[in-house]
Amino acid sequence: MLFAVRMTVVLPPDMDPELRTSLLAAEKEYAQKLQHSGEWLHLWRCAGQYANLSVFEVSDNDRLNELLWDLPLFPYMDITVTPLARHPSAVG
Numbered sequence: 001m002l003f004a005v006r007m008t009v010v011l012p013p014d015m016d017p018e019l020r021t022s023l024l025a026a027e028k029e030y031a032q033k034l035q036h037s038g039e040w041l042h043l044w045r046c047a048g049q050y051a052n053l054s055v056f057e058v059s060d061n062d063r064l065n066e067l068l069w070d071l072p073l074f075p076y077m078d079i080t081v082t083p084l085a086r087h088p089s090a091v092g
């Protein structure tokens with residue numbers, strides 16, 4: 001199942017700089033692991049925003065939910081999920 005997921009990151013301005021650094025490093029490691037495993041197909045920066053647009057290919061809704069809840073930055077994100085269906089005009 002394919003899902004488009006938009007993640008907007010909202011970090012508290014007064015967050016401890018060491019916590020911020022470690023959270024961002026953990027987020028990167030987590031995201032790259034899922035990209036290598038094939039479940040996180042696309043990760044794009046929304047230009048000019050602290051947000052990304054991602055595409056996940058996962059077995060079901062519960063797996064997507066698990067992946068999102070385990071994001072190190074999850075407590076600091078606004079997330080919107082859009083299930084994707086095939087467009088009738090898509091080629092290939």
Ligand SMILES: O=C(O)CC1=CCC(=O)O1
Binds near residue numbers: 027029
């Ligand atoms: O910077 C972001 O958009 C948040 C994020 C998700 C995966 C990652 O490495 O950073």
